[in-house]
Amino acid sequence: MSIERFQDYAREQVLVFRRTLLAFSLIALLCVLLAARLFYLQVVTHDVHVARSNNNRISLQALPPNRGLIYDSQGRLLAENLPNHRLSLVLERVIDLDATLEQLTDLVDLSEDDIQRFHQQRQRPRRPFSPVPLKNGLNEEEIARLATNRYFLDGVEVEANLMRSYPHGEIFAHALGYVGRINSAERRSLDNRLYVGTEYVGKSGVERFYEEALLGKPGSQTVEINARGQILRVLDQTLPEPGADLQLYLDIDLQKATYDAFDGRRGGAVAIDLETGGIVAMVSSPSFDANQFVVGFNSADYAAMQSDIDLPFLNRATRGQYAPASTIKPFLGFAGLEVGSTSWDQRIEDPGFFQLPNDDRIFYDWTWRIRPEGRGAKIGMAQAIQESSNTFFYHMAYNTRLEGLHDMLDQFGLGRITTADVHNPARGINPTREWKRERHGYSWYAGDTVNLGIGQGFMLTTPMQMAIATAVMGRHGEWFTPRLLKDSSDDSLLEALPEPPPDVALSNPNHWQRMEEALVGVVHGPRGTARSLAQGIDYQIVGKTGTAQVFSIENFEDHDSDEVDERMRDHAWFVGYAPRDNPRIAVAVLVENGASGGRVAGPIARRMFDQYLLEAPLAQSGGQQ
């Protein structure tokens, strides 16, 4: 490096050094300027700002919208908003929490639960100065007492709001769902602009599916408030838009009759109005009181219900997946007729079992025992349906092959979701070869097809799917859009309902009548599996029973279902529609571990038919008189 270059370098260094010092002086000066400004604000004019802060009166507040109401098909309330007075504490303003709580116990009726829940909520993260609820549903007297003692109770607030209430909380808990407090994960994912001031959100069922419509749009107001947060004057206001009201096809009477008919047994039932395709009943038993979710569950109760072996929170009507068992036979019958592997005239011999060619495995069938002719009788499809013969369907399924069966079941909506507005329904399984390879890693065996022939094996359906499939059969293949929503103050909801799937077209429409005839025999025939249902009936039921194996019993010669442990017993099914001449309603009933479709599920279905067909709604009978 030359001397000259070095001198330049040193000169540059000095230059930059000077400028840097200069810059530092400048920023130090600016810092002093900022400090001076802050001193002016915080010390010199402190009093002015304190006064202003204390009188800070203009506040922008959100006005939450009123949630839409939900009605049943006859306009009776299923979900409403009741005025509620809530006692809550702003912890930042409370001087001595224990003392305040003690004072409050003298003024209002506080239960152990209330206090426990309050302490739980208090521990959770929240915004400072946000009130923590202590007790809902204050009565007039309590409000008055609190108002008189207001000045001794710092941080105690009484707020008026609306609370969701379900007049039929238990029987509609699964169908309607419920709203619950917005949790922190939801708070993040929901649109804050819409939920400002709203504390509840639909968590399941209709409340969840139609959340957006039910919610409404929040308004806002600019208000003058005092330092305690009380509103003195409203300066400017944009009113909230209430949420849309919904009318559902669900019918309180039918729903209640169905729920009562279960009598606490585990199971699910769905009923569909055949004219409209509306879901008129959707029951899951056992149930719970949906109102508990609004008020806030006592944590011990909630834990108990969650760990309850009967799974009261599970919606068995739409989420319970069961082997359809013999209820699938009419649909498989259509498959055989379409493929041509059977006909109404074909008869096969029933030796009491079925065996695949070149296979040792034996598929048993005990139906021969009820026949006077015993083993070896020649039976056809109609008889096989009425008696629920397995041998016939083993044969037919084997000859129809999986693809034929699968396609027909698919046309009836099995293994698919066809409901328009049911929250989170299960898909069920309508198996294919690819499905089995993917799911289980094995290829499809002929034995699997034979098992499918009696609705066992891999096939899974929900009561909802079976009700829909039965309804399609009741309409002779004409599809509809299975839905809950009947009407709404928001027309766009009705327009948003999807088109129905393509109709099931049989090559010979006569098959519908023939199958109907066979199914009538199930209830009204001399050897029908549900003939006990026909007692004292003045209309005809088109139905089918089913008994789904919970565990494999095929290798036991004899089994007495009474001796099997209750939870190992077979699931009982009944599907059907009525009245035969002018079908109005289709139902599917499943009773877990009910053992016998005809004896356990059938009577529940009968109760539903009677309710819907015979006990005409008050409004209508009044009109006719």
Added chain:
Amino acid sequence: MSLRLDALALSVPTSGWAKRLHLDVPLLLMIAALSAIGLVALYSASGEMYYVQRQAARLGIGFVALLVLAQLDPRTIRFWSLPVYVVGLVFVIMVLFVGTGAMGATRWLGIRGVFMFQPAEIMKLGAPAMLAWYLTRRELPPNLWQVIVCLVMCLIPAFLVVQQPDLGTALLIIASGLFVVFLAGMSWWYIGGGLLLAVAAFPALWLLVLREYQKQRILTLFDPEKDPLGSGWNIIQSQTAIGSGGWEGKGYLMGTQSQLNFLPESHTDFIVAVMGEEFGFIGLVVLLCLYLAIAARGLIIAINGRDTFGRLLAGGLTLTFFVYVFVNVGMVSGILPVVGVPLPLISYGGTSVVTLLAAFGIIMSVATHKKL
């Protein structure tokens, strides 16, 4: 002239790991302290742990960037100055055409939900580096021609960024460039002339460049009471918050202005109002002292840089850091118009945190690569 520059080196006994990792311990400690204070203040301002966690994650990313950049030799940084500037410029142009936006501004580039960044942030580092590179190719001080070239080189990205629109970032890019030219010894004649020109150009700027809401913000500064519920709202509420804090403040989490939602944007640009309300004058002075100390340490590092490029860049970045503080605190306390500039390392917001810490990485690189 023999100046004892070493006297300002504040030789700190450096432990082995700090030396190996090329970290300047005093600067690192002060930055870490500031970040910690920021998280504490953010909890109060936002009221939710969620924001604190996200901010902590971004600080983590920022410190990784700091660590990486500190390892580079200033000569490497010098070598990359031009390419980074050019690529940054291309990105800034791309934003105008294919950028993604939020709340009326288009500032982001990348794939939504996967990886997104604000190219303007690259220019906050790229522009001063470019100018330092350009100026140190010749002898200092720069002549008039060089000064004009420098101005053009920082006005082009600034102009593009204003289109997004992001006035705050544009001003910071211009400031970072001007500081480099200033430190390089630009003649006082030019400085004086430039200031005159700026004053003369202001009416044109007012009429042609500034948008209506930006003009409104400047007017509001002089008379916030004119529209107390509209444009004056922020400024009145933030001054009330700070002023009501007094000497000692109302106490952590006890600020009624902040906690009762009178203060908008309390966790982003206006967070210093929350701190002023809750920690008082004493708290804010301590905060300002910390900022000043960080700036002082940065400038000491700049003076002791090995070569002129490192000195100019470290000095320019340090001064830009201080501009953030001054503009932010100035706007919240009501002596500057409202410009979207965050309080460095404290305001909630991802990209500025990462850029700031990356800048400190460059400063640390200058601090720890001494031997020729």
